[in-house]
Amino acid sequence: MAEMEMQKKVMMGLFICFFVSGVRAWTGEVRGRVVCDVCGDSSIGPEDHVLEGAEVAVLCITKSGEVLNYQAFTDSKGVYAVAETMPESNRWDACLARPISSFHKHCSRHGDSKSGIKFTYNLPSGHSHTLRSFLYQPSMVPMYCM
Template identity: 80%
Template sequence: MDSAAATTAAVVVLAVLCGGGAEAWTGEIRGRVVCDVCADAAIGPEDHVLEGAEVAVLCITKSGEVLNYQAFTDSKGVYTVAETMPESDRWESCLARPISSFHDRCAKRGDSHSGVKFTYNRPSGHSHTVKPFLYKPTSVPVYCS
């Protein structure tokens, strides 16, 4: 390979690695899923997080593309969805909704809303926190009365 061809190849590789000058944008959505033990719609000391609960997040980008994400909560009851994309395709609005809880004793959705819709206007690298999703127990303990 002569020096002109090597220089051209290096420029092409550099352009591909740099993304052709397009800025990358990173967004993150996170939230928690909690067992509302007393079914009082308030998170208190008697409530506990739900590990393994499923949450769906649907986002529409600036370019009009619909992106569907599926997330599961970790041992702290937290789910996270993150994406890196060109700034021109960044999330514009999203809908997060609980899908299921795999806990036999706390599997009934306690929220009156089927999901939380929000505009995603965070700068790159910042996360949007969704209010906790609540599940009710199949039977409320006596001490809650």
């Protein structure tokens, strides 16, 4: 929780810097979760649990063509987030988010048939784009799943 508060303060500070300098600022955020799909059924159920410390990469292209690469790790609730404040004229245009790794030995295989999520970022400043959960599966499915 303290990390999110710190992130909000940093974002607010960046927003104030842009506002004071006369440049119209834009702030965007991409967030999602990483889950262990225990039964490997590609859906989230009561047997599944979030993965803390999973790594996710988010690659965004700005309206001016600049490529920005972000790295995030999930918190204790399995949530990751990346955020950026920049001039409105240079805001994100499109992004690709993909899971990189799970450090949990019991749940480390990519469970999604698609390795990443591509999307157009067309939200106004201050809004979050929330993605579907990335799934990892155990190497051996428990007997109670069969």
